Amino acid sequence: MDLDVDYLLANPTDPELVANQRLCLNGRHIERIAPSPDLAGASRRVAMPPFANAHDHGRGFPTLSVGIADGPLEIWMARLGLEPRALSYLSTACAFTRMAEAGIGAVVHCHNTQDGRRLLEEAKGVAQAAQQVGIRVAFALPFAGENPFVYGETADLARFVDNPQAHPQLWAERHKRTLEEGLRIFEELKALETDTFSIQFGPVGPQWTNRETLEKIAEISAAENRRVHMHFLETKLQRDWADHHFPQGIVTYFDEIGLLSPRLTLAHCVWLQPWELDLLIQRGVTIACNLSSNMRLCSGFPPLPQIVRSGITFGIGLDGMALEDDDDILREARLVKGITQALAPGIDGPGDMNLMLPACLKALMQDGRYIVTGSRDGGRLAAGEVADVVVLDTGRIHATAPAMPLTPDILMSRLTHQDVDRLIINGKTIVENGRCRTVSRSDIEAELRSTARFIDARTNTDRQVHDLQMQDGIRRFYRSGAHLA
Template sequence: MKAPVAIGRYLPRPGAEPSRRHVLLDVGEEEIRIAGSSIDGRGLLAMPAPVNAHDHGYGIRTLDFGCMDDALETWVPWMRLRPPTDPYLEALVAFGRVAKSGCGATMHCHNSLNAASLVEEAADVVRAARDCGIRLALSCPLLDESPFVYGGLAELLPDLDEADRARIGQLAPKYHPIPEQLAAVEEVARNHAGGMVDVQYGPIGPQWASNALLEAIAEASALTGRRVHMHLLESPRQRTWLDRRFPQGIVRYLDEIGFLSPRLAVAHGVQLRADECELLAERGVILVSNPSANLRLRSGIAPLGDVRRAELKYALGLDGTGFDDDQDIWRELRLFSLLHGGRGLDPDIPAEEVFAAMHEGGCAVVNHPARRDVVVVDYAALTADAIFDDEDEAAVLLGRMTARHVKELHVAGQQIVGDGKLMTVDYDAALRELVNQARSVRPMLEARRSDAEFLSQIVRRHYATRYS
């Protein structure tokens, strides 16, 4: 039996109740309980581990392969430069990075567009999560429409000359039939769902899915009980195009086909209207907010006032594009709190709610139980220059906590981070190998850069002329 962990301050519900001082925590697989008291553990603070409720598992981060921050639609073409590396190694580094940040679970929206390779790559992703030791929700990608711009080539081709039409036709992706895509998800679920892994349907977004695909996913989710994780209304241009496609509104359409349910989580929601927030709340949907990604890709700021008035549940995710490009969930938490704090004498969103979104909201999205995983913080280092010893710990965490202050992480009763280092795998060696793999394909990526630049320019011109 693992020895209890001596903790100077225990915050089971940060912001909601005061810390419990000098306790022994019994961190078991199924529950966390106070096993006694101890004068050891001074300078350590324990709390429920954060959950990264929306991400893409970038081991090699976007800036590293020249995909610089831009408006979402002109940024996407540069993702063609993502190096083809070992999927296991890519996921291992990505999961190791968020684990070192203190996250006990992550939502991984996989990036494969090939139904055949999805099954094989999913096995690598699941193995990486298990080797790392974190809980995983695997969102399996589903899409069948809209290469390059919303509405597809039919919207884009009239504005191009003959040479550009030929070039863009060669770059257009080919999609597998809907039954094949759904069958791939079912195979992934049969092979891997259960325990610390939850497999979910992952329609990339309604702008990239036909009505037939969205309706098929709604039916499959209702039949299997499997959760759905989808991007929704991220950018202003998505709002404009979806309003043209669905005169009744995209959220209302999704409700008409039975897509909205407590099994659904939607990421971003920056362009949601108040009535849409109310409908999502009525149907039990969860919103995942991604403040850094929304700012870095110039989508805007989510309407948290409308979200909260509607009592729409929400969580937080890094989306692979954290504020300092470091996948630090604590900085994301702080940015969220500051962006939506308001201008009044009291913050619009209390600390209790912010921390609950990071943990309990995230647990609901990844479909894993709340308050079973613990992060231990080097609170002494965090407050090394403090004059007083009785400040509100939740306020201190919101004010200056970062990933470098993470001391330990315990997931399902197993310690996977100790002294700030991943204990389950050699993270540094994995990162070195992944970077070497990525750099080894530089000649191939150099050849792709002109295609990425070409597509980005075509897309920019399209939206500048058609959406201005």
């Protein structure tokens, strides 16, 4: 396959646009790149490495669309039970097609189970969706079971909820997978791995995972060179909980059990302390930043200037919470750039464009991909590299300023998901003319809507009353300090 483009951005760490290029793809690899004799510099089509979504949950229905309002994470999580029940294949296929059409060629999928007893079946549905859509997917198998409603005992929460008997979820029997059951499922899923689908350990977060599980995962990760992906210090309440339950320091504990390594990705890291970042850097840990989610869920911002200045490997994740629920990771990268510049103003800070542009492009195209695949292969366009390419049409951004010179900074500042023209993964065309051709997005979304089961049958008034009671109870629980008991 020959691909002629007006401009080529081959390496995000050295963002230079080269005009009039032809990419010759041979199977799963780029055979050669040479000047194109058929173009005259129309400045419309730009090829670059695909984008990587370093942390997501693959929701077919954005949470706002099913009545789950944005708000503090600990309140928001309590309402996730309102999500409609749907086949995991349909839900994740919808999410993956949206991502593909936004130029995302790789993603870490952190799976939220809808039925804890059917995790293996749900995981197989995700694998099927990944295979059919065709983007690179790392499936982070969830290991959890602790603190399902609050960071503490459910019975303690019930003491703070008005009319607790009216909230059956507080008393319902919950399936709690044993560590052995989780490891058995993990072993079965290994048979589904391909060169575009892999399995990672996904201890959901330290407040939701017991120490035995964390220590066992650290041991197996080292023995098998297997990646681990987990949420970490996303909110102030999680910071307080960690400081109380790990007086030696939770990052110190992770280091003691051998969890800190280049195999580990920590998502969010909003409440990370400077000495903890230093230790993560020493151990080669990677970070997934999720700024839209942090804004929408009232979590705060990670220490972006320190992260950028340190040179730690970090990726950019949407967390299923893009600002407009459109999976626009280009806009997310602009948030990283813009907020870093705002937090570190001045000509000598890490917000300086000479540093920020390549840092954001590298996070978007290379480091995020490493978080997904665990390999430094890819993330650049050159002979012998894997045939992963995204092509964007700059016609829209040129329409308002036709004489504007095309530069990497202009691309970073103006392009959005709607400018994606083509996505090629592993030599296979996934998106063409802005539409996913492997799975029809409109068809799969229609099937999801027609088959999803909305489980909350209460009237809107009843639901609002119950929601307010639960939210008020959760707030009182945390105000009391019960999570530090």
